[in-house]
Amino acid sequence: MKATxxxxxxxxxxxxxxxxPELTPEEHAIYExxxxxxxxxxxxxxxxxxxxxxxSRCGGVGGVVALQLAAAGIGKMFIAHAGNVKPSDLNRQLLxxxxxxxxxxxxxxxxxxxxxxxxxxxxxxxxxxxxxNAEPLVAQVDxxxxxxxxxxxxxxxNRQCVAQKKPLVECAMYEMEAQITSIFPGQTPCLQCLxxxxxxxxxxxxxxxxxxxxxxxxxxxxxxLKIIGQFxxxxxxxxxxxxFNSMSFKTLRIQRRAxxxxxxxL
Amino acid sequence: MMTDTERTIRVVWIIPAMLRTASDGNSEVAIAVQNxxxxxxxxxxxxxxxxxxxxxxxETFRPRSYxxxxxxxxxxxxxxxxxxxxxxxxxxIVPALAGx
Ligand SMILES: [Zn+2]
Numbered sequence: 001m002k003a004t005x006x007x008x009x010x011x012x013x014x015x016x017x018x019x020x021p022e023l024t025p026e027e028h029a030i031y032e033x034x035x036x037x038x039x040x041x042x043x044x045x046x047x048x049x050x051x052x053x054x055x056s057r058c059g060g061v062g063g064v065v066a067l068q069l070a071a072a073g074i075g076k077m078f079i080a081h082a083g084n085v086k087p088s089d090l091n092r093q094l095l096x097x098x099x100x101x102x103x104x105x106x107x108x109x110x111x112x113x114x115x116x117x118x119x120x121x122x123x124x125x126x127x128x129x130x131x132x133n134a135e136p137l138v139a140q141v142d143x144x145x146x147x148x149x150x151x152x153x154x155x156x157x158n159r160q161c162v163a164q165k166k167p168l169v170e171c172a173m174y175e176m177e178a179q180i181t182s183i184f185p186g187q188t189p190c191l192q193c194l195x196x197x198x199x200x201x202x203x204x205x206x207x208x209x210x211x212x213x214x215x216x217x218x219x220x221x222x223x224x225l226k227i228i229g230q231f232x233x234x235x236x237x238x239x240x241x242x243x244f245n246s247m248s249f250k251t252l253r254i255q256r257r258a259x260x261x262x263x264x265x266l
Numbered sequence: 267m268m269t270d271t272e273r274t275i276r277v278v279w280i281i282p283a284m285l286r287t288a289s290d291g292n293s294e295v296a297i298a299v300q301n302x303x304x305x306x307x308x309x310x311x312x313x314x315x316x317x318x319x320x321x322x323x324x325e326t327f328r329p330r331s332y333x334x335x336x337x338x339x340x341x342x343x344x345x346x347x348x349x350x351x352x353x354x355x356x357x358x359i360v361p362a363l364a365g366x
Contacts, residue, residue: 061366147366154364172363175283179363195362199332206365207283213365239334241360245293252360254334254341 020046021075027119031073037231044229045073051228052076052141056129056157058109060092060213061171061220062147067094068221069145070113074228076121077113078137081105082128092210129153134160143227145169145220146191149206151198155262158183158191162263167227171220175207176244178216181254182223182234186266189237193257212244275302275353279311281318284361288317303348304337307357321359332362 023031023045031045053074055062058081066079085096085105093105100108106124113122127133129148138144138160146157146168154170161168162185170191171180183190219240226232239252258264279295281288289295297310308327312319321330328345329335335342336358342349351357 057366059366149364149366151362151364171366173365174361174363177283177363178365179360194334195332197331199362201332202362202364208365239360241358243293250336250339250358252336252339252341252358255343257343 020050022046023049027073034072039231040229044231047229048073048225049075051143052078053224053228054078054080054137054141054144056144056146056153057081057148058093058095058105058124059089059147059149060208060210061173061217062145063093063095063109064214064217065145065147065171065221065224066109066113067116068218069224070117070120070122072221072225073117074120074224076141077123078141079106079109079122079124080127080129080133080137081109081124082126092208092213094210094214129157131156135163138164138166141166143167143169143224145171145224147171147217147220149204151202154191155198159262161185162190162266165266169220169223169227171216171223173206173208173212173216176209176212178212178242178244179239180216180219180223180235180242181239182227182236184236185263187236189254189256190260190263192262193260194239194254196257196261209244215244216242274298274300275351275355277302277307277351277353277355277357279307280356280358282359282361284363285318285321285359289315299351302351302353304335304342304345304351304357305348307351321361329359334360336360 035042035045051074055066058066058079083105084102085100085108089096095109095112097108106126110124134156144161146154148154165185168183223234226234239254241250276296277299281293299306299310305327321333338356
């Protein structure tokens with residue numbers, strides 16, 4: 001399974017149609033310490049530079065995913081997040097700033113990410129994911145990280161990633177609990193394999209500490225880096241469930257659903 | 267020596283935050299089960315905490331579609347027969363979450 005998953009990203013440096021970009025001296029200086037990571041190295045860094053990632057919503061989870069991926073040197077990033085900054089964003093949404101309350105979140109996101117990494121090719125869309133915009137957005141990227149607070153958005157994203165066979169890091173939290181899995185369509189369970197229908201009782205507002213959303217976000221960023229950089233073992237077919245009350249972390253084995261309405265045909 | 271199928275065993279249910287209003291705030295619930303099976307463990311859980319019953323089909327004991335059940339870290343997918351469980355096994359309820 002591993003080889004298929006890795007090859008599907010088509011980022012091999014030997015591919016003359018898609019050569020990996022070289023690193024500049026400045027990039028060498030910035031990423032030196034992470035290039036010391038075994039099995040990652042300069043080749044891994046060039047894969048990150050060559051990659052495009054979509055992050056759905058840039059709040060408590062997505063904001064930290066974006067920050068970590070920008071810091072790590074992802075070349076191209078698309079972020080979908082509508083609305084203006086609210087006071088209640090500021091306990092966890094680390095890309096929003098106090099001086100920007102009442103102003104578009106998309107501008108705050110752009111400003112903060114560019115302060116950290118001015119080299120990144122960044123597109124911030126002032127919209128949340130829906131059935132219409134998911135298809136063209138997913139088409140432009142190598143991987144998606146889903147951090148949306150509504151199941152309608154998550155299911156739309158899952159459907160598009162399955163349709164376009166793009167890897168999807170699915171991460172979410174509630175109160176002191178969080179969970180994360182990485183989906184490779186057709187080979188691992190998808191979101192609808194795990195949960196076939198949208199839960200009727202989910203509420204848009206949920207209890208959250210920024211430290212919980214930020215921790216699962218950093219794990220999601222690490223999943224994205226491993227999948228793009230082609231090292232380590234992503235959470236394919238596994239759901240990591242974290243309980244921050246007891247600091248209990250369980251890696252659970254999950255299964256594909258043969259009759260899954262979304263990926264059962266693959 | 268008696269086997270697990272002939273005696274009362276103890277299993278632990280782990281209740282997620284989203285369902286804890288129905289379990290008096292308890293995150294772990296140890297229950298005694300006779301004729302050990304997953305179905306019997308669900309029956310005992312909802313007898314103890316009736317509020318949790320709405321998250322299961324009370325005829326088949328299948329969880330609702332927004333819930334996954336893990337038996338010692340393995341996802342339960344076949345609810346058609348009496349899934350055996352053993353003394354000190356753990357049953358974990360993992361609901362769909364979308365906090366982002
Ligand atoms: Zn599926």
